[in-house]
Amino acid sequence: MTATDGPLRTLKSVEGDKKLGRLPVASALRTLDLECDGLNLLREALTGEMARAFAEAVRVMRAAKGRVVVTGIGKSGHVGQKIAATFASTGRPAFFVHPTEASHGDLGMVTADDVLLALSWSGETVELKPLITYSRRYNVPLIAITSRSESALGQHSDIVLELPRAKEACPHGLAPTTSTTMQLALGDCLAIALLEARGFTPQEFKAFHPGGSLGASLKYVADVMHTGERMPIARDTDQMSDALVTMTQKSLGCLGIVDAKGKLVGIVTDGDLRRHMGENLILRRTVDIMTRSPKTVKPGMLASAALEQINASRITALFVVERGKPVGIVHVHDLLRAGVA
Incomplete structure (x- = not known):
């Protein structure tokens, strides 16, 4: 060798x-x-x-x-x-x-x-x-x-x-x-x-696929949204001192603003607070701080479509409305926990 x-x-x-x-x-x-x-x-x-x-x-x-x-x-x-x-x-x-x-x-x-x-x-x-x-x-x-x-x-x-x-x-x-x-x-x-x-729809498809990631992607916004007392809502005439308490308690990073008729007219986000930060912030009204015409979704929208809208708009939550009035709110974390991705 x-x-x-x-x-x-x-x-x-x-x-x-x-x-x-x-x-x-x-x-x-x-x-x-x-x-x-x-x-x-x-x-x-x-x-x-x-x-x-x-x-x-x-x-x-x-x-x-x-x-x-x-x-x-x-x-x-x-x-x-x-x-x-x-x-x-x-x-x-x-x-x-x-x-x-x-x-x-x-x-x-x-x-x-x-x-x-x-x-x-x-x-x-x-x-x-x-x-x-x-x-x-x-x-x-x-x-x-x-x-x-x-x-x-x-x-x-x-x-x-x-x-x-x-x-x-x-x-x-x-x-x-x-x-x-x-x-x-x-x-x-x-x-x-x-x-x-036969015009088979995603809604019909969901009925046959309730489990797994496919079933999650076919859930509706109504299936995952927060409703009732869980919604962070304030009036457009409220002072920010009271509105901030509600916003903090609900812990969803935003606050929906409604008018006297209960219609959603704006939203206050963490970004809005930073833009208006000052000594007089808590003395101002929500209408002065809010962003008007917020992005919204319908309860019957697919949760996957709502997630796409959240990602495209670079926001974290969407209010769910019917006839202009808020009936719920869906947060990106809710969608991710439900397996919608």
Whole structure:
């Protein structure tokens, strides 16, 4: 062993590590390129031959009195579960039924008012046969997402959304990769088209997403605002000596000023106090100190929108008004504690 064996071996090891580090990244980029190719082919299909079938599928699912029953097996089944969940969370009642469980009693979950959405890349999935037969016997509309319209599933379906036969990202062409990406994307397209067709609103969305950060962002100002005795309010005729006591007690960094009719006409902030600081401050009236026409929000505004307004205006609180009168106040800390960010 020579004196240079150690450093040379270390250098070779570093070069080998760099090469190994590059290989996974190159593989990832090839995968993304191939899956993007698949999505581009799907986009072309939607602007061409698939357009009419897609529009009809949306119409049928929207018109159905029951639910969209999604089915599939293997990787198509996993994608189907996600599609069903997306439908349900965006206002189109849906659930996933496993083909094997369907043939062992779960067919009873499917009614004539429902729509079946079946996913199968080949269209020859044996496990789907009982569902196909059931849908034909009881006139349940059947929509297929498959790459082969001439398949058993395609031939027995009312509507076929035929996916382009794109190359799988798997180098052996075996593991469903590009194909499942296209299935998932087409499912999202259906869900969003349905959402837009029925005018699904953020308020409806909130009803299905009460938890987590998403639920917090969909809260209304009315859900987090301070009301009643917690509001820092003074009259425009009050002296600042009394107003400062109220402002200090409420600890929200501002004071709403109302006129004789109870209408919000101004606001006194810490900044206003600093600008008018002097020996006679406590002897002056609130109307002399306040900032007129303060920024306000409505109780029905989304809390996330109120936070955006607070950040954009570089303020810490907003009064909540109805018909010009203050009904609450929302502070940036309240929004952050509620998880609105």
